[in-house]
Amino acid sequence: MSRIVLGVAGGIAAYKACELLRRLLGAGHDVTVVPTESALNFVGASTWAALSGKPVHTQVWDDVESVPHVKLGQQADLVMVAPATADLLARAATGRADDLLTNVLLTARAPVVFAPAMHTEMWTHPATQANVALLRQRGNVVVDPDSGRLTGADSGPGRLPEAAELFAIATAVLDDPSTAVRAAARDMAGLTVAVSAGGTREHLDPVRFLGNASSGLMGWALARAAVLRGARVRLLAANVAMPAPAATEVEQVISTADLGQAMGIAAKDSDIVVMAAALADFTPAQSSETKIKKRGGSGLTVDLVQTTDVLAGLAAARTDPAQVLVGFAAETPTAEHSLVELGTAKLHRKGCDLLVVNDVSGGNVFGRPDNEITLLDGDRVVGPLAGTKDSLAHAVWDAALDLRSRR
Numbered sequence: 001m002s003r004i005v006l007g008v009a010g011g012i013a014a015y016k017a018c019e020l021l022r023r024l025l026g027a028g029h030d031v032t033v034v035p036t037e038s039a040l041n042f043v044g045a046s047t048w049a050a051l052s053g054k055p056v057h058t059q060v061w062d063d064v065e066s067v068p069h070v071k072l073g074q075q076a077d078l079v080m081v082a083p084a085t086a087d088l089l090a091r092a093a094t095g096r097a098d099d100l101l102t103n104v105l106l107t108a109r110a111p112v113v114f115a116p117a118m119h120t121e122m123w124t125h126p127a128t129q130a131n132v133a134l135l136r137q138r139g140n141v142v143v144d145p146d147s148g149r150l151t152g153a154d155s156g157p158g159r160l161p162e163a164a165e166l167f168a169i170a171t172a173v174l175d176d177p178s179t180a181v182r183a184a185a186r187d188m189a190g191l192t193v194a195v196s197a198g199g200t201r202e203h204l205d206p207v208r209f210l211g212n213a214s215s216g217l218m219g220w221a222l223a224r225a226a227v228l229r230g231a232r233v234r235l236l237a238a239n240v241a242m243p244a245p246a247a248t249e250v251e252q253v254i255s256t257a258d259l260g261q262a263m264g265i266a267a268k269d270s271d272i273v274v275m276a277a278a279l280a281d282f283t284p285a286q287s288s289e290t291k292i293k294k295r296g297g298s299g300l301t302v303d304l305v306q307t308t309d310v311l312a313g314l315a316a317a318r319t320d321p322a323q324v325l326v327g328f329a330a331e332t333p334t335a336e337h338s339l340v341e342l343g344t345a346k347l348h349r350k351g352c353d354l355l356v357v358n359d360v361s362g363g364n365v366f367g368r369p370d371n372e373i374t375l376l377d378g379d380r381v382v383g384p385l386a387g388t389k390d391s392l393a394h395a396v397w398d399a400a401l402d403l404r405s406r407r
Helices: 014-026 045-052 068-075 086-093 100-107 120-124 126-137 163-175 178-185 217-228 256-267 310-317 339-350 389-405
Strands: 003-008 030-035 078-084 112-116 146-149 155-159 192-198 232-238 249-253 272-275 282-284 304-306 324-331 354-359 370-377 380-388
Touching: 003 014, 003 068, 003 100, 014 030, 014 045, 014 078, 014 163, 030 045, 030 100, 068 100, 078 086, 078 100, 078 163, 086 100, 086 112, 086 126, 112 126, 112 163, 120 126, 120 155, 126 178, 163 178, 163 217, 163 380, 163 389, 178 217, 178 389, 192 217, 192 256, 217 232, 217 389, 232 256, 249 256, 256 272, 256 310, 272 310, 272 389, 310 324, 310 339, 324 339, 324 389, 339 354, 339 370, 354 389, 370 389, 380 389
Parallel strands: 003 030, 003 078, 078 112, 192 232, 192 272, 232 249, 272 324, 324 354
Antiparallel strands: 146 155, 282 304, 354 370, 370 380
16 A cells, blocks of 8 residues: 555646546555645535545644644655646745645655646746756656646647546556656657557458457557657557547557558657557458348358558568567467467567567456566567556566667
8 A cells, every 4th residue: 555645736627636536545545635725716625535534734734743744745655746737836846835735745755746737828838848847857757738628618738637547657656666767857758659559350341340359558558658758659549448648649540451551651750669459360351331140040151361460561661770669469378389489489570679478368468457578679588577557668668768779
């Protein structure tokens, strides 16, 4: 169980922090909510107390005998401020200590994550950007806001990411505190990456298809981690039923052929390409334009042909020698062939630089929040590595960046 301080600043997005609080508590964490005084104009103290099961204070003068303005920060394993308004970011950057939350921020030695939310003009203002840069320079994580509907009819960058996204970031930082170091350093700034996610579908008719059980969680984690570390992310989503991670450029695809075409375009000017999607290896030789009906008691025979080998095609088509190509392999090892042997053969066959190998025997991996992976880089084997998919995503990016630095 980790001790988390959830700071809430005074913005309309404060209501989203209620769902974030529920998710953190549901994961077994001990959460203390510290709102600013202005935040209580949006969500009252009684709501925070009822949801957290703890008293809620905004000032250092409450419960003075327990010295909360010092102890909360000292004892926290994570401090997350969501939403973080322009005012809160400014006060944190300048070291103000005029309420309980800013005192906690000054005493915290655990990772601190700010999730900004404000109007676009406020987010893009040079003063706010300077404050964000200063906070990151000091080792704090500042999550890029999402784009979308803001207060009133306005729309644009500045929207607080959804609770599921913020929960995933909090989980990754708690699982591996070095994640916060990477995110604060923005070590992927200036890089463009293309990530595929989900599972492709090959239609038999308008209502039936051949597919697989991939949920897209690993691809989502990879995209989220890259954004957190400063990269521009193009996400090619194959039938994923989740909102996309904040600040990603998303293109929806359906079939393996669709993904191959879209990935070929996205890869042309990408520094790192990651094929995390589970692709169908076969497609019907013919697809019916109308629903196939039952005919008496007879069955149905379907002729299948192989789909395009997207990963091998990307390897063959690349022209930038510095580009790093990462593949994923879902394997079922046997007594005759180990996981590493199967992965090594695929690495050489496909022509990619790095292969992430999963053992999917018995239904492992697909749809689960955690995973165990082995990284193959030429003749080098790293792993197995176990953890949440969000923490493992950073390990994949670390390996890809290491490869890129050696070219």
